[in-house]
Amino acid sequence: MPLISRPAARVRLPFAAAGVVLVALALAGCSGASSKPIEDYKGEPKGVDAPASSAGGAAFAVWLKDGAQFAIALYGSSSCPPKVASVSVTASNQMKATLAPAPGGICTRDYVPHTTVFATPSGVTTTSDVSIMLPDTTLTLPGLRG
Template identity: 65%
Template sequence: MPRTVPRLVSAIAALATVAVLAGCSTAPSRPLEGYAGEPKGVDAPASSAGGASWTAWLEDGTQFAIVLYGSSTCPPKVQNVAATADDTITATLAPAPGGICTHDIVPHTTVFSTPERITKTAEVKVVMPDTTLTLPTRQG
């Protein structure tokens, strides 16, 4: 019987750890929409002139856009996002389409609802596979 108690305590501790870690992220959210071009009504940052990815708040912070640059016939797209901390969103890219793609560089925008746990009272990091973008602190 004495060996059963430590095993039970270990099992409870493991379950508690899983529960805590599960609370650190939300289920991935699918895009609300995606379209060629930059977000409507938003000025692109100067850094985007060279084709650098960027992100912006939309709809008073209830939505945000991720802008990626690539081929107009095979645009890079964000498949989903998830809040992984109070000030961090992790984005997953959609698989690249097969076939022949043009060699032009154009923007493609993907729009998401802002996850509930993102407070917008601090800068929000949007973690991509090869870069981290920043949403500025929302004013007002």
């Protein structure tokens, strides 16, 4: 009898392991995997006007390429610019932005914009407002109309 039950146990083990892997993959898909920047540069986002709310150096976010991408503009030193390292979806039309570590060293005392561009994550609806949480503020990407 032990010879008969042994092969059955060997067959069940790979199926059980496959089930655990599938559950882990499904949960990872719901966890809001981080998206890395596709572009990062000095200045305000290319090809769009900065919103009036950015006067005085306030951070802002704008849609690019008809919602296929979005940009986050942060203000700070030109020699040690604040950069967004990644974004992750945390809830329906809500994202969390993680800032890159400060480079250290001596930074100039100027105050200029720096832009980081991301592909719009799947599951984000561009026709509704999108909130992007930063450590010290929340930015709003207004929904695109028609």
